[in-house]
Amino acid sequence: MNAVPLACARVRVLLESYVDGDLARDDAPLAAEMREHLAGCADCRRQHHQAVSVPFRLKALISPPPRASLLADVMSSIGPAKTGYRRAWTLVAPEAILAAFILWYLSGLDGLSSIASGIFGDLQSLAGWGSGTGQLPSVPRVDIVLLIALIALAAIAGYHLSILIRLAPGALPTRRAARE
């Protein structure tokens, strides 16, 4: 047995393991010294009383009932965004209308192939002009209505893409969604 009595600071460090019974199991002589100190020190005895009573006081606490909307709130926060899906499907209509209008304006697939061949030809002319062997190609005249339709289709398609990216599984929320 240790001849030097335990200091209060050391007793309070060992108090938790003493209350749980671990100290008596692991170091019986030290537990006996703890008992001796507690018998003679009112402050440490008060600390011991509080430590012993904490589990009982916790059990006596009544858990507050959850609010009625808890389940609905949790399910709505983890479930798929139905409005997002609806908006994604809704955008198909204006995209289809604009695409059909542009195809009609360009006279169908023949018009698209003429645009492709025109791009290829102008790129060749541009390369020739750059190397000094040809003239600068001219920009073809285009109706503003067609330009507006192309810009609108690009804008709607871009917005549609942003919605699909947000709906994709595993996508991280943007700051705007976090603020909302």
Place this chain on the structure above:
Amino acid sequence: MNDSSPGHPGRRYGWAIVIGILAVAGVLLALADISAGNRWPNPLAQSIVGSGITVRPTPSGNPQTLRFDRSRVGDRFIFDSPIAGFGPLNPYQALRAFLSNGAGLVLLALGALVVFPSRARSAVERLEARHGAEIALGAGLVMVLLTLAVITLLRFTLLFLAVVPLVLLVSLVAALFGIACISLAIGRLLHRRLRLPTVHPLIAALAGALVVFDLAVIPYAGVFALAAVAMAGLGLAVVTRFGSTSGWSFVDLDW
């Protein structure tokens, strides 16, 4: 990929059997696609499997010299089709199409997975999640519209005309990356559904790429199937930002 127990000895060769079946199926489908010819709704068949007849006689009557086909073995293996209205059967050309286009597709897919393994994994995980495939396909369709609109718009400029090939190149690279991820996802699906033993992920991706090739050479439907896979690949690459873990974010732009 985690393994279930080896079980039956035949399962040891499961992947070899599956890949063999897919390769044979690819050659047979290419044979049928060549025979079906270049008729609607199979307008792009020749761009995938090539022409049924590879040698055209010159006006002098002598066959033209083919720089890359000195043996001309394929000329001896052209048979009449048993089905009326279909072109001749050319097994050599079918094998050639498999070894060229099929091998090219496999090499590109495996190359993308080798160079970007973590990005591919991130993209495949999101593809395999709920609604992942549908969103990828939808995004691909929207990307096609967006790309066509942008290219048509740029056509009417001189300054940005040179950007058009770059737009097409980026779209092609994105589609190829997406096809590589889809190949890996198909390989993983085969591993789960057929309960195949553990194998190197590139072997699974090889099997998946062969599935994509087989879909592409189905007569009449192959072009549309390949277009759907390419669109889904493009959409997957765009939605996942080439498999980036952070995805699309504008946080850095808001300061």
